[in-house]
Amino acid sequence: MGKRQVSYFAFSTSPVSGKPAAIPPSLIGISTLNALRDAEKVADAVKHAVSSVVKYVDCSSDSQNEKQIGNALSAFDRSSFYVGSKLSCCDAAPEDVTEACKRSITELGVSYLDNYMMHWPVQLKSDSKPVSLDDGDTYELVQDGDMDCIMATYEAMERLVDQGLVRSLGVSNMGIRTLSELLSRCRIRPTVLEVEMHLYLAQPKLLEFCREENIHVVANSPPGKMRNRHPNDPSLLDDPVLLRIAEEAVRAAQVLLRRGIQRGRSITRKTPSQSLMDENKDLLDWCLSRDHMSRLDALDKGSRFPSVLPSMCDLDRDSENYAGAGHPVSQPHRTPCTMDKNGGFRNRFERPGKYLKTDILVQRGALSDLARLGKSIIPEESHGSANYLITDSVVDALYGDTVLNGLKSAGLDMTKIVVPAVSMDESGEPSTEPNKNGAIFNACVDRVLGNGISKHSCIISLGGGVINNLCGVIAATLYRGIKLVHFTTTTMGMLDAAIDFKQAFNHSCGKNLVGAYYPADLIVMDPECLKTLSNRHMLNGVAEALKHGLTQSWELTSAIVEPLRGDSARLGDSKYLETLCKETIEIKVPTLTHYKESDFNEMVPQYGHAVAHAVEHLSWEEGQVPLLHGEAVAIGMCVTAELGHLLGLCDKSVVDHHYDLVGTTGLPCNVPDTMKVNDILHVMTYDKHFMSKPCMGFCKEIGVMAKNKDGSYAFSVEMEPVREALQLNMSK
Template sequence: MTSIINVNLPQQSYEIAIAPGSLEQLGQQMANLNLGKKVLVVSNPTIFKHYGERAINSLTSAGFKVVSYCLPAGERYKTLNSIQKLYDIALENRLERSSTMVALGGGVIGDMTGFAAATWLRGINVVQVPTTLLAMVDSAIGGKTGVNHPHGKNLIGAFHQPRKVLIDPEVLKTLPMREFRAGMAEVIKYGIIWDAELFAQLEASKNLNQLRYVKPEVIDAILTRSCQAKANVVSKDEKEGGLRAILNYGHTIGHAVESLTGYRLVNHGEAVAIGMVAAGQIAVALGLWQQEDTERQNALIQKAGLPTRLPEGIDIEEIIAALQLDKKVKAGKVRFILPTQIGVVKITDDVPSETIRQVLQGM
């Protein structure tokens, strides 16, 4: 069964296609887009070992001329040095403006490939083929691309929408448990910011921290409802002029935690989970949210096998200082996304530093 979700944008609309076994159809799907024949497949060694040959065979069978390149796995390699390597491959193989970069991997590969495509020859095609739950429900959709700066996450980037997002749920079979749980953080986020029904469905589901035991219909709901939520928000606000900022729920403090721990101690989803717990408590402290609701959120985060406390040894004052480097700072004020009920959040620039400090001290 194939689910098609449309991301409707003024300049370039595109489809998110969710279908088991669709990796074998990558070449035909791209041929239908009338793209140029030169393709660069970007992956990491682990993902390429599992799926690289299948992707390349599908592309060559559809008449594409394919080269591939693997970047090291891990957030700490999401740098301009890695992008330079992609530029070198693009130059060596004479990629043109009609050419396409295919991101075969998780969020790190998707972000870097998208950024390289956005900036090579001032913009060439990119197709996202996410292989992690986090990338499927979040980072592959919406056109945010970029790399990290030593002092902050995703400070260097560009908006560059994909021509298509192709999601094959079967590739999740090789996803490590920790990475599945990381993806669940973004799924829970959609429940809090947009889809109370999804949140309730997750509360009623069992074994959310064990991919192999999650029922297929639950995986289907996770993918389709999360992708639809992201598509709805992006269609209304492509470049984060207003509404799209709600997608950053949990990310403000989460990004600071990631950065201060060198992108090694906690992964993105774990950091977002910690950030959601903090944001929930800030909302309670400001009288925006009920304690009962934050307890429901935190219980679901724990049920998904995600952390709810800060890593040991992290300096709270360093977190508060790092918040000033966040991309969403406006006129020196840190923008927070705070829940008012499950399924509804508000954007606020008026959170006292002392409130943030007190909440973090309690974590």
């Protein structure tokens, strides 16, 4: 831990009034929200705080203590502190904004506010009591996240700057999506965002977004102690990792506060205790080590504490770590990648019970740098054994010798086996699917056993999902299980097929009937090798990534689609592809690790597939145009959105978004008009999730799954609305 000098204020000029504006607030602040209790005690705490290290006073008219705080602040020169207040949701009607602001200014005894913040993107009727001490919450919503209403309120706040009543504006409890739209429409940009942000809710994407937009982030309640906590809510201050770090010299709460400062944001503490504030005086004089920060960052669970109003709990639903109504609260929404010493992105999925664990490496140029990386990729116990690189004839011509020679140059014993592939199937694309069978499996096994292996040997697959699956079964069965590494070379492999424990090959009785649940030691993804794919095969896996975006994350959806609007060439950009892989993995990994905890983790990967499987199967019949799996999934998701709307699970905008987002990527949206609805309905009855009727998951909105009253994410659907949804899709 080392010393660090940090200044409290950075002054600039208001873009409208030209008057000095304190932007941003100081790094350490006191929150005066105290559940309407002890107004005088809060005022005493403010007086003590401003006379010591704390120069940022975070007020709110809802707390009903601004008059007492004003009395405390009157003892200080106005230029020595930064004071902000918040617009109550009960005063969010545009015509009430000016009067509400003037009321706070008068009670605080100042001539202006350094910052005036929209407390929530919500409007309540003026007689609501959302923080009532004795009577309980009584409130009536006027609007809940309506962007036009939010902007009408914000425009009224902008006029406060024009009048010189406030020097800067802020917003609170907004995520990236809402904040992005506000920035695109506002005249005076907000300089501050205050949100829940703590050890279990790190919100790295939101923090990075605000850095890029030059918006200062204020984290409220970094120790996680908020009002209206449920008895079962976790205690951040009791986290064992935190306590071990705190043992070195400081209290656990100080570690949490210091972490917030080192992440580049201000912190506010809700405490009337002068002794606790005195402990914080040296927060700017020491640092947590990089190792400490890394260990603390790994504790992010996407866990959000309850807010004042139940309806407000999912207002930040576009946050990358949102774990609200559309996601199981028992698991993280995202598992962030970490960067290794070679600049690659690392992740992992695992499962309790019979222990299953697979590491993931995303690194551009990895295939051409195996002389250096080879021994860090192949498991250490395999370094002295005979190892086998298995690929298909199409991929072999592109990368076979490069990978083989690279691994040999790293000092590894490596033999290559090439599986035949079809250079062009009925879809007009190369394929190994016809050779994903027992005969090829046996031929590979014979070759490996004939050449010799040990229990430490490793099977290395080089190819798409077919080769990855085939090699998975080989590794699972030889010597009852040897090491397995996948070099997956297609978007379908990188974004879907390879990222699983399921390994299988086809049988004459059906697809993927012979196999095992067996973990690869490592999956390597080099986005550079995707550039040799055809456009159709590139989009094939993009559909599966988009599936996770539509069901789990608006941010992932945007990261996939928005770069392609008007610029389809971005699909071949290696940086775009690296981001696509990394972002998809982060969202997908929790559904694998926590698979058995909720049917959410089954319905997400199956989204759109009930229809897709039927459409894909029929497309390969005579007289039809064959569809790749991802193309069928794209169509299936659009039909499923139509069905969700018919069932009342989403509004029409969700359907429209599906067609826009899918279509923008270049994927098909509509069932081919050469197919018959009755044929699709008939084939759907053979789907593995068909239990007398289809069992499907639906989007409540983009990035959020619909949920049954019983907590399940699976809906049994009658065939007649499925028919109607298909007809609606085919009529467009």
